[in-house]
Amino acid sequence: MRGTAHKYEQNNIDTDVIIPGPYLKIMDPNELAKHAMEGLDKEFVKKVKQDDFVVAGENFGCGSSREHAPIALKHAGISAVLALSFARIFYRNSVDGAHLLPIEIDRDAYENISDKDQLEIDVSKGEVRNITKNRTYKMKPFPELIAKIIAAGGLLNYAP
């Protein structure tokens, strides 16, 4: 996975800014994608290319259980969110629905990555490579069950 980092140096980026409430009646993922991050950055959708990443601080995705949040990000082009930590429902939704990878990084990586850096993620090695800065960071490994669900392509394809 290789793409550009879109960095939001903020904690508690909530689902109301990732996909505002009025759009929750939309089921078409490509329509949802047009409004991804609308409450935070109106230019987001224009900036993002396929397979890019969002980089953010603590408690990313807090707030509602709307699965529309990871769906909107995915269909806007985001393949992974790299954050210091995730709110639990956003994390579950991303993994169980196979929408995107929620990757926990440490503070050193978070502070080192700049907006627009080129990143490459190697989940099997547990590494995030910053091509722009020529640095490699460790990502927090996925717990065993999470890794299995990701490998299966989501919870509905996973047989316990």
Add this chain to the structure above:
Amino acid sequence: MTITEKILAKASGRDRVSPEDVVFAKVDKVMLHDVSGPGVMTVFKELEKKGRKIEKLWDPSRVWVAEDHFVPAVDQLAAENIVMVQNFVNRFGIKKHFKYGLGQYGICHTISHEEALVLPGEVYVGGDSHTNTTGAVGAFATGMGHTDVAYVLLNGKIWFKVPKTILFKLEGELPSYLMAKDLILKIIGDHGTDVGNYMAMQFAGSAISKMPMEERFTLTNMTTEAGAKNGIIEPDQKTIGYVKEKTDATFTPVVGDKDAEYTDIHTYEVGKLEPIVAKPYSPANISTARELSNVPIDKAYIGSCTGAKYNDLLEAARIIKGKKAKVRMEVLPAAQSIYMRALKEGLINIFMEAGAVIGPPTCGACCGAHMGVLAKDEVCVSTTNRNFPGRMGHVESKTYLASPKVVAASAITGKITDPRDIR
């Protein structure tokens, strides 16, 4: 083990579980509504496209359906979603469908306790983050997205990481000017919006024992704003009485062991607290109401699963009775049953004489979707649960979260007001 651990141990067929264990637990009840429902249907459609035959749900008698977010139908898209929900109910033979315009209906979390759909000791999964609310009956109640709800509907179980438990001991006598809302805002303000992330938040203490059930639901409801997996209160005689009054169903209450381990214990003397308001744009951004007494408002809102239960309406009505609102005031009872009781008891009259408009039960304005959203720069003091940017309307509108008493007092003065400052 704590109550949460004991419920999850039993549901996963184990003698005991410890925090961080990952278990597949049986689910007793599951809820979907007009936002998570169409999501579930999309998941089912995808599975069918891949060749999977879905003939029945694991147990339709354990499933219930609410219409709350986009009722009354906002536009054609919302109307289509509600038709989809109806078709789903018909197709799978779901009996418990709380339909807008057909008898009892309301906000899913309020319906869950008004109708005693979830019993003490049960595992309850809902397609909405505030599912935590129902944990106040002594159940394990947690919110999930629509993929997880679809999985539960097909399999009757789901994975959980057993949460650690933080215990909040609320001791003493709650003064007449405070409500449970002040307590939970104070807790979130003191400990942050992620203090409960991946954890259970449990409430206990003498103030809880004395607290009416409806107030307890306010505490567990807003554990979601602290990021918690679930909020829970051990069932006592009040809980059992509340549930038994509403249902003949049998249940086995669960309480924690004497030697249960809590990751943290925080104690509050509630008699010393002040009315609390959370400023934009976070439920943790708290001040006392008096510190904000120069903040003018455009609207006073009493609604939502957090702040429009019968007791919420009653307390607000006591403050505003015989007075006039200075700013626009909107009151939306959280369920049809509550609306009818408020009508019968004269509360609706009190609000209307004060100048308020009464609306039907809906999540609409609380999530900024419809039924009274805020314009740019408008300021609202609200009994709801979230005040993120854009939550109740324009991204530059401002929502202050407060108790129904503070909201009613603020409606009278047109500024944020401590209920003690109303004569």
